[in-house]
Amino acid sequence: MKTPPVVSKDEWDAARERLLVKEKELTRARDALAAQRRRMPWLAVEEDYEFEGPRGRVRLVDLFEGRRQLVVYRAFFEPGVHGWPDHACVGCSMMADQMEDVSHLNARDTTLALVSRAPQPDIERLKARMGWKMPWYTLTDGFDADFDVDQWHGTNAFIRDGHRVFRTYFINGRGDEALGTAWAYLDMTALGRQEEWEDSPEGYPQTKPYEWWNWHDAYGDTAAPPAGEEQVRRAVDSGLLPG
Incomplete structure (x- = not known):
């Protein structure tokens, strides 16, 4: 293994500053891409797809759980897939392990759900074993084929207008690597993070950054803690807010 040179702190800081320029370019390009997604x-989703849930049959519109947006990840957990019946496929399991508490997405009127062809008792057993808490439904029809996830994993985004459902975006392949955080999932939705700094079409719902942020067990408390200047600076440096 040929390692990079060992340098002084000043040289290291200068090298890091050069890379930071490129990192900020990448951050702004990612923001611009999310703006195009919006x-x-x-x-329009014309077919009334059905799924099996913990409490029986539900429709696609029910997966929203009353929220405006829905993100659906197709996980391969079913007979014939490596790991069955003890595990979902290795890649899908890594995705599930990286998914943060769904309450952060729920706070932005967005639901995250998984779908597979495994029966509900197997899904519930796997969730209990792995400590996963996200909603997970059983496919019962051609939803996976119709939304490009019958042969490979992928993540679809939907939006709801009353009982009408619309597909708004789709990410698969290596695009899934970036998913797992609330930011990444919101960036692929039609409404985005819904914060004032975003470039969104006129009339889209937006609030001030940090106004909705909270601990995952405290979203029932509307008094979220205010952010200080240091928190804002760190968010700019990390790319969560534009700099």
């Missing part, structure tokens, strides 16, 4: 045309 302007993607919508595709």
Whole structure:
């Protein structure tokens, strides 16, 4: 293994500053891409897809749990998949392990759910074993084929207008690598993070940054802690807010 040179602190700081320029370019490019996603045309979902849930049959619109947006990850946990019946596939399991508490997404009127062809008793057993708490439904029809996830994993985003459902975006392949955080999932949705700094079409819901942030067990408390200047500076440096 040929390692990089060992340098002084001043040289290291200078090298890091050079890379930081490129990192900020990447952050702004990612923000611009998310802005384009928010302007993607919508595709009406005409078929009334059904799933098996812990309490019986539900429709696609029910997966929203009353919220406006829905993100659906197709996880391969079913007969014929490596790991069955003890585990979902290795890649899908890594995705599930990286998914943070769904309450952060719920706070932005967005639901995250997984779908597979495994029966509900197997899904519930796996969730209990792995400590996963996200909603997970059983596919019962051609939803996976119709939304490009019958042969490979992928993540679809939907939005709801009453009982009408629209497909707004789709990420698969290596695009899934970036998913797992609330930011990444919100960035692929039609409404985005819904914060004032975002470049969104006129009339989209937006609030001040940090106004909705909270601990995952405290979203029932509307008095979220205010952010100080140091928190704002760190968020700019990390790319969560534009700098």
